Amino acid sequence: MSMSGRNDWWRGAVVYQIYPRSFNDSNADGIGDIKGITAKMDYIASLGVDAVWLSPFFTSPMVDFGYDVSDYKNVDPMFGTLDDFDEMLREMHKRGLKLIIDVVLSHTSDKHPWFVESRKSRDNDKSDWYVWADPKDDGTPPNNWMSVFGGSSWQYDTKRGQYYYHQFLKEQPDLNVRNMAVQDALLDVCRFWLERGVDGFRLDALNHCIHDAQLRDNPPLEGFDRKQSSGRQTHPYYWQRHLYDKTQPEMIPFIKRLRKLTDEYEGRFMVAEIGDDFQIKTSVDYTDGPDKLHTAYNFALLGPGVYNTKSLRGAVEEYLAAGEKSWPSWAFANHDVVRVASRWAVDGKPDAEQSKLLSALVTTLRGTSFIYQGEELGLTEADIPFELLQDPFGIFLWPEDKGRDGCRTPFPWDGQKANAGFSDAATTWLPVPIEHLAKAAAQQEADGHSPLHFVRGFLKWRKAHAALVTGDIKFFDTPDGTLGFVRSHDSGDVLCCFNLGNAPASIDLPMDSTPMDGHGMHASLDGRKLSLPAFGGYFGRV
DSSP: OOGGGSTTTTTTOEEEEEOGGGTOOSSSSSSOOHHHHHHTHHHHHHTTOSEEEEOOOEEOOOTTTTSSOSEEEEEOTTTOOHHHHHHHHHHHHHTTOEEEEEEEOSBOOTTSHHHHHHTTOSSSTTTTSBOEEOOOTTSOOSSOOBOTTSSBSEEEETTTTEEEEOSSOTTSOBBOTTSHHHHHHHHHHHHHHHHHTOOEEEEETGGGSOOOTTOOOOOBOTTOOGGGOOGGGGSGGGGBOOSSSSOOTTHHHHHHHHHHHHTTSTTOEEEEEEOOTTHHHHHHHTTSSTTSOSEEEESTTSSSSOOSHHHHHHHHHHHHHHOTTOOBEEESOOTTSOOHHHHTOGGGOOOHHHHHHHHHHHTTSSSEEEEETTGGGTOOOOOOOGGGOOOHHHHHHTTTOOTTGGGOSOOOSOTTSGGGGSOOSSSOSSOOOGGGGGGSHHHHHTOTTSHHHHHHHHHHHHHTOHHHHHOEEEEOOOOTTEEEEEEEOTTOOEEEEEEOSSSOEEEEOSSOOEEOOSSOOOOEEETTEEEEOTTOEEEEEO
């Protein structure tokens, strides 16, 4: 049975993330949209991915670019209509692609009718749908919880004479997911889209959904030295141990309600985003059973300092040790972090061969893999000047950190066209980086050795080897700067080796293997002596 026909199709699937504002603009307003995505469906299918994760497209004031939802059951006019959505979904399904939509269950926009009603008084039907608390006697916020996006996570509301809780922007009040009526409303949202035919959900910031009922202060992060911090670590949010503002045990019953709902629909899938002090443990806790989520991904491999043998291997092995009943997910990039081609560039020099290596590596680890749009082109992080920044997080952190705009720039379709073929508008919502023009899809189509051609060929080759899709994984020791493991399956085992560095490396393999062809990576084998070029890889039958 093909992967698309399996109910557990998500095991070992490769999911392509589309950020709709930046993918393709069909109506020349400088902003990507749903019809633009539909127009590029053949390109998406050509990559060999199994599913698409679509970042939020719901009605929104766009203060946080769609993660502040004001109507969960409609499409923002900026992106199109529900009819446009339905057409896009049909075109995906025609090509055997699944669609995962990004649902925000922890908070809404302050313009959502639920919040508009909730803030009117302390005794209306929605008064307890958000997290409200009285000030302390001196008028200060109820506790020391900090917002991810800066300052206190409490905003005073003069109408109610109370503070409301917002873990992100003040325009994103937190829902009181402890309230069963709120849970029912959120489940109803999910059912609406399941009935429309979506194949599942990416659950944004899921462990942020429930707070400590006693509103206890978070303790300081032990051992943290703010004098030595840099970038985002200069922000006080990172000075706390987040014991009480998120990841509460009461999340598990809600997760089970979500799973019960999706199990009513055949072949549906849920993946949670986990950002937590104990992110792998939380990922496992949310997925370690058939009555919980199907999988979860976290930020273990999305940081700047983990591109090394110890960290990469350590994250995967930590998950394996903790999550015997859990299926992991892995990502090297998304819309919230510096593009991996820049973040992990060796000696600060992005390299097309390294981009190929990273695509091969993330899709051969045991788990479900996520590729962010442009990763298949090896796009680098853009340097957006302050006056053109759109991201409120970047504006707040400037200049220590430039936020998320640098990874969200428009997708370059053709470097010979205005705006790289993304839009016919005079200007686009973020500028197209000049350095992306040579990396555009049309230019890479014409180069048989490009990262784009590599990704297509590799993902097609990978699907033919069950061990690389659903097999177990076991690492073996290799020299620093290299990585080696065996994916095992009843159909045959595959030995995988990668050189993470920009200089040749050699590995003494622990077992005999027969080189496999067709994957596009380069190595030479003499007995058990493996020689890898810079950013090279090897796959062998064991």
